Amino acid sequence: MSRSWWSGLLDHFTDISHEGRSFDETWGTRTCAFDLGNYEPTRPSVVTSALDAVDLGPQGASFVDLGSGKGRVALMASQRPYDRVVGVEHRQRLHQVAQENLASFRSRGGCTCEVHLMCADAANQPLPEGPLVLFVFNSFPPNVLVPLLQRVAGCGVDARLVYVNPQHDGVVSALGWRCVAMDDTSEDPGWEWRIYAVPGGRP
Numbered sequence: 001m002s003r004s005w006w007s008g009l010l011d012h013f014t015d016i017s018h019e020g021r022s023f024d025e026t027w028g029t030r031t032c033a034f035d036l037g038n039y040e041p042t043r044p045s046v047v048t049s050a051l052d053a054v055d056l057g058p059q060g061a062s063f064v065d066l067g068s069g070k071g072r073v074a075l076m077a078s079q080r081p082y083d084r085v086v087g088v089e090h091r092q093r094l095h096q097v098a099q100e101n102l103a104s105f106r107s108r109g110g111c112t113c114e115v116h117l118m119c120a121d122a123a124n125q126p127l128p129e130g131p132l133v134l135f136v137f138n139s140f141p142p143n144v145l146v147p148l149l150q151r152v153a154g155c156g157v158d159a160r161l162v163y164v165n166p167q168h169d170g171v172v173s174a175l176g177w178r179c180v181a182m183d184d185t186s187e188d189p190g191w192e193w194r195i196y197a198v199p200g201g202r203p
């Protein structure tokens with residue numbers, strides 16, 4: 001399940017030559033290329049299959065990509081009828097590229113809902129009110145993930161966590177988040193995903 005530096009490098013080239021490049025060509029964006037400092041975009045097909053499996057919203061819910069990098073996931077989510085989409089990225093340089101990508105995506109008619117990109121630490125960022133779909137791909141160690149998920153559970157809202165490459169799945173389950181869907185069938189290690197429901201959420 002863990003992704004090595006080498007598999008990240010291979011993904012960089014396959015992403016550029018296939019799905020990721022095609023996404024960027026369509027929307028005039030620059031979301032490809034992993035970056036020193038833990039930026040690597042989720043493959044478009046992985047985003048699509050995981051979001052298709054979410055059993056909450058999108059109408060009436062907000063989507064939040066925690067660690068949004070250059071914005072690919074937030075842009076893809078904005079093509080669905082969420083009430084709003086939020087991307088939170090703490091690195092200014094990546095946030096700046098994400099804003100440029102959003103402008104291009106909008107100008108080509110890509111967004112069907114409100115999108116807010118913020119340059120902030122996701123650990124402290126206030127979350128939208130109401131039902132939430134959270135997205136996490138390789139962003140956080142347990143010392144960030146745990147208080148964040150506890151904060152969401154404490155709000156009493158219905159929420160789902162879409163967790164790609166769920167390296168800390170044991171930590172999530174130990175907090176009472178219940179796995180409601182998964183794709184462990186990927187032939188490429190590291191592209192598995194799981195969807196968790198908030199403790200106390202609707203069955």
Ligand SMILES: C[S@@+](CC[C@H](N)C(=O)[O-])C[C@H]1O[C@@H](n2cnc3c(N)ncnc32)[C@H](O)[C@@H]1O
Nearest residue numbers: 040041042067068069089090121122137138139
């Ligand atoms: C592997 S990338 C995923 C990017 C995007 N979510 C995607 O799936 O295409 C993880 C991102 O999380 C960001 N990140 C890590 N810790 C963060 C934090 N505490 N607050 C905000 N962003 C963070 C990194 O800078 C990086 O851009």
